[in-house]
Amino acid sequence: MVKLGINVDHVATVRQARMGHDPEVVAAACLAELGGADSITIHLREDRRHIQDRDVHLIAATISTSLNLEMACTDEMVAIATEVRPRQVTLVPEKRAELTTEGGLDVLAQSQELERATARLRDAGIVVSYFVDADDRQIQASRVCGAQAVEIHTGHYADAGSDAEFRHELQRIVQASALALDQGLQLNAGHGLNYANVAPIAAIDGMNELNIGHSIVSRAIFVGMEAAVRQMRQCVDRAVLGKQRT
Numbered sequence: 001m002v003k004l005g006i007n008v009d010h011v012a013t014v015r016q017a018r019m020g021h022d023p024e025v026v027a028a029a030c031l032a033e034l035g036g037a038d039s040i041t042i043h044l045r046e047d048r049r050h051i052q053d054r055d056v057h058l059i060a061a062t063i064s065t066s067l068n069l070e071m072a073c074t075d076e077m078v079a080i081a082t083e084v085r086p087r088q089v090t091l092v093p094e095k096r097a098e099l100t101t102e103g104g105l106d107v108l109a110q111s112q113e114l115e116r117a118t119a120r121l122r123d124a125g126i127v128v129s130y131f132v133d134a135d136d137r138q139i140q141a142s143r144v145c146g147a148q149a150v151e152i153h154t155g156h157y158a159d160a161g162s163d164a165e166f167r168h169e170l171q172r173i174v175q176a177s178a179l180a181l182d183q184g185l186q187l188n189a190g191h192g193l194n195y196a197n198v199a200p201i202a203a204i205d206g207m208n209e210l211n212i213g214h215s216i217v218s219r220a221i222f223v224g225m226e227a228a229v230r231q232m233r234q235c236v237d238r239a240v241l242g243k244q245r246t
């Protein structure tokens with residue numbers, strides 16, 4: 001089955017709105033696991049706009065599944081990762097001014113620092129995934145730099161404004177997924193996925209893990225974290241089982 005990574009960043013966004021203690025991100029992570037999460041994803045941004053360093057250490061020490069730490073490719077973040085030792089690190093691009101991640105890594109332009117950071121993380125026993133656009137050259141470069149997985153950016157697919165654009169973006173992701181598998185990379189996907197658009201991505205052959213956060217936290221405000229995760233789990237499993245029946 002496709003693994004479900006639950007990103008709890010935006011539970012921290014609510015907490016940071018008042019710079020207080022509530023809602024507790026660690027509790028959200030545990031409830032997500034009760035709802036069927038296979039892993040917990042958190043993005044420790046350089047500007048600490050939501051997830052804080054204490055969240056990383058507490059979640060790593062508390063969850064019973066596994067941690068996927070999203071981070072920029074910097075010495076500071078590599079040092080934190082090699083101390084915390086999550087199961088996986090997903091290297092993502094960051095821009096101060098961005099509202100959220102706007103695209104994938106430019107692996108071709110940053111190959112030297114990515115290769116160096118990837119070697120340090122792998123030496124620490126951490127699986128390294130690159131967050132990349134559905135772009136053949138970036139995927140091929142990811143393997144060359146030592147990535148063991150790629151997470152294909154589904155943001156443009158999620159933001160499609162017409163049926164034609166939706167189909168075009170889905171086809172790009174399907175083709176990029178096949179290339180990633182051909183390159184021997186583990187295939188993950190994420191960004192902007194929700195209860196309405198997740199099924200075609202979950203049904204892609206060889207899909208290993210979907211990382212989903214904002215849409216689940218949004219629903220959790222009304223139904224609770226455990227139920228919101230359980231409902232997404234059902235959407236993903238139904239898509240995979242439905243494909244197997246065809």
Ligand SMILES: CC(=O)[C@@H](O)[C@H](O)COP(=O)(O)O
Pocket residue numbers: 007009010043045070092099100101131190191192211
């Ligand atoms: C890389 C990605 O798509 C998200 O996991 C990332 O966390 C988005 O950044 P924000 O969580 O700050 O929106």
Ligand SMILES: NCC(=O)COP(=O)(O)O
Pocket residue numbers: 007041151189190191192193211212213214215
């Ligand atoms: N890498 C994608 C992720 O972790 C969550 O992205 P989103 O669902 O919050 O857009």
